[in-house]
Amino acid sequence: MTPKSLTSFTASVPNHKSNFVDFTFTAPESAETGESLDGNQLSIHLYKYEGMFEYSDVHTIENVTPGQTYSWRLEGLDFDKAYSFRAVPFVGKEGKGDFSEANVYIGLDYPGSPQNLQCRRQGDGAIVTWEAPALGGRGGNYDLNNTTYTLSRIYSDDTEEIVGQGIKEL
Structure with a gap:
């Protein structure tokens, strides 16, 4: 019997x-064929990407209840490094479902791109607004309190003029 993929799989720092x-995972409730997984030996295996298409098994949750959400913490990871993880449901030893993948960055990331940039004309000038990115450029956490922005005006002839630096206000 092959289980469906996990209903959800997240990794967060x-x-x-x-x-x-x-990590948070929600176990599948049924097999690929649609039959219930109740009464089957269901487990979830967590793997860490090691490079060159190699994954190492870092944790297994045994005796999983179909549809239930589980959490687990992996400690002692290296700073300034991106990690990729896979979670795979199994029924018994042979019934391997499809993997779910999650990526994280450990350490101080650089800010991601500003979101929802808007520019409105006001008199002879313009009002520019944006929102801080939710995540850093590598998908990690950045230091919002020490993030500044530079605002540039680009003309139709591709020349650029910096109109503001060190901007903290959004």
Whole structure:
């Protein structure tokens, strides 16, 4: 029997000073054929990408209840490094479902791109607004309190003029 994929799989790091990842997985409720997984030996295996298409098994949750959500923490990871993880449901030893993947960055990431940039004309000038990115450029946490922005005006002839630097206000 082959289980469906996990209903959800997330990996998160609370801040740029943490070197651990919190995982949350929700077990599938049925097999690929549609039959219930109740009464079957269901487990979830968590793998870490090691490079060159190699994954190492870092944790297994045994006796999983179909449809239930589980959490687990992996500690002691290296700072300033991106990690990729896979979670795979199994029925018994042979019934391997499709993997779900999650990526995280441990350490201080650089800011991602500003979101929802808007520019409105006001008199002879313009009002420019944006929102801070939710994540850093590598998908990690960045230091929002120490992030500044540079605002440039680009003309139709591709010349550029910096109109503001060190902007903290959004």
